[in-house]
Amino acid sequence: MIEDKIKNISIIGSTGSIGTQTLEVVDNNMDMRVVALSCGSNVELLEKQTRKYKPELIAVWKEEDAAALRILLADMDVKVESGMQGLIDVASYEKADITVTAIVGMIGIEPTLAAIKAGKDIALANKETLVTAGHLVIDAAEERGVSILPVDSEHSAIFQCLQGNRGNRLSRILLTASGGPFRGKKRSELENVTIEQALNHPNWAMGAKITIDSATMVNKGLEVIEAKWLFNVAPEQIEVLIQPQSIIHSAVEYQDGAVIAQLGTPDMRLPIQYALCYPYRRALPGDRLDFSKISEIKIEKPDRDTFKGLDFAYSAIKTGGSMPTVLNAANEYAVAKFLGGEIRFLEIYDMIEYAMGKHDLIKHPELEDILATKKWTEEILKAKWN
Numbered sequence: 001m002i003e004d005k006i007k008n009i010s011i012i013g014s015t016g017s018i019g020t021q022t023l024e025v026v027d028n029n030m031d032m033r034v035v036a037l038s039c040g041s042n043v044e045l046l047e048k049q050t051r052k053y054k055p056e057l058i059a060v061w062k063e064e065d066a067a068a069l070r071i072l073l074a075d076m077d078v079k080v081e082s083g084m085q086g087l088i089d090v091a092s093y094e095k096a097d098i099t100v101t102a103i104v105g106m107i108g109i110e111p112t113l114a115a116i117k118a119g120k121d122i123a124l125a126n127k128e129t130l131v132t133a134g135h136l137v138i139d140a141a142e143e144r145g146v147s148i149l150p151v152d153s154e155h156s157a158i159f160q161c162l163q164g165n166r167g168n169r170l171s172r173i174l175l176t177a178s179g180g181p182f183r184g185k186k187r188s189e190l191e192n193v194t195i196e197q198a199l200n201h202p203n204w205a206m207g208a209k210i211t212i213d214s215a216t217m218v219n220k221g222l223e224v225i226e227a228k229w230l231f232n233v234a235p236e237q238i239e240v241l242i243q244p245q246s247i248i249h250s251a252v253e254y255q256d257g258a259v260i261a262q263l264g265t266p267d268m269r270l271p272i273q274y275a276l277c278y279p280y281r282r283a284l285p286g287d288r289l290d291f292s293k294i295s296e297i298k299i300e301k302p303d304r305d306t307f308k309g310l311d312f313a314y315s316a317i318k319t320g321g322s323m324p325t326v327l328n329a330a331n332e333y334a335v336a337k338f339l340g341g342e343i344r345f346l347e348i349y350d351m352i353e354y355a356m357g358k359h360d361l362i363k364h365p366e367l368e369d370i371l372a373t374k375k376w377t378e379e380i381l382k383a384k385w386n
Helices: 016-029 044-055 063-072 083-091 106-117 127-144 153-162 208-216 216-233 271-278 311-317 321-338 348-357 367-386
Strands: 005-011 033-037 057-060 079-081 098-101 121-124 148-151 170-177 238-242 246-256 259-263
Touching: 005 016, 005 106, 005 121, 016 033, 016 044, 016 098, 016 216, 033 044, 033 083, 044 057, 044 063, 057 063, 057 083, 057 367, 063 079, 063 259, 079 083, 083 106, 098 106, 098 271, 098 348, 106 121, 106 127, 106 321, 106 367, 121 271, 121 348, 127 148, 127 216, 127 271, 127 367, 148 153, 148 216, 148 271, 153 246, 153 259, 153 271, 170 216, 208 216, 208 348, 216 238, 216 311, 216 321, 271 311, 311 321, 311 348, 321 367, 348 367
Parallel strands: 005 033, 005 098, 033 057, 057 079, 098 121, 121 148, 170 238
Antiparallel strands: 170 246, 246 259
16 A cells, blocks of 8 residues: 555445444544445434545435435535445445445345446455355456455455465465354254344454354354355365464465464454555554463364354355355345344254255356345245244
């Protein structure tokens, strides 16, 4: 990043966990400017963000929310849009140098592809985009010559471990997981867990959906698929390890047996800032690791019998085609039902397994196939569980 050049940033999902922390990073860097923002429905926070950062374009999902914002922000020179087109316009805004995809779910696919087509570098926090449309995204990025810079803490860690090692062949990616709030518990102990218990992550402060995904370990399964696309490795080269202290954020083993790991405190601002400033590192306020207080670093193997999300993901990526979309769409649907109090925790696994077992594979899905597969998945789950 050229130190005397302003970097213009667009954020889709600005009111969520990653979006708000991205804005904290902007606060700490005088040469970053926010030019476009979007959110789902948090009109109150988006208004505050707009007044503070003065973007030229903002978007919300519902037109009635956009209409309300136009009235609230009538004293400001800002364009307000809505719907998918609004998301696409924010993601691909002409003045943006980089787009932060902080939105949750498959809704991020079309805006991300539009941003790439517009030549924007992508700070990627929306893992569902690569899980379901990785082949489309990677091909489009290569064609347009844009960078996809990972923001997930684990993928950022892997990316950092690869720096300075161009041309050196890796043998394994060691993808770490905290184990979530139910680490060490067996399936019988998870029959009646509450929403509050599932949202009580021991280390990270995240949005509700990704916190539930961490509790089921579906999140780590999705990250396996994401790593396959980001780093061009075979699924069998990705090993998941439980590191409950969240000190090691992930590691890479090279063919000579050397392992390089990235360590740090659990602070999402670090991978966000690294993506926005790449290839440079800048000062970041916050806690630091105190090695004098670390008596040991724990490593465990995941309990794949209890936490079935990992095996679902490895099966989906082995099958390929449209199957990862079914995995992701079924999980999105099931987690929403769980958070709404409509199903039990373990039924998340049941719904994913059911949808994957019923799906007729599309081997080479295009965007319309991916979106149709999402709709099909939701419809068969609704028919069985409602």
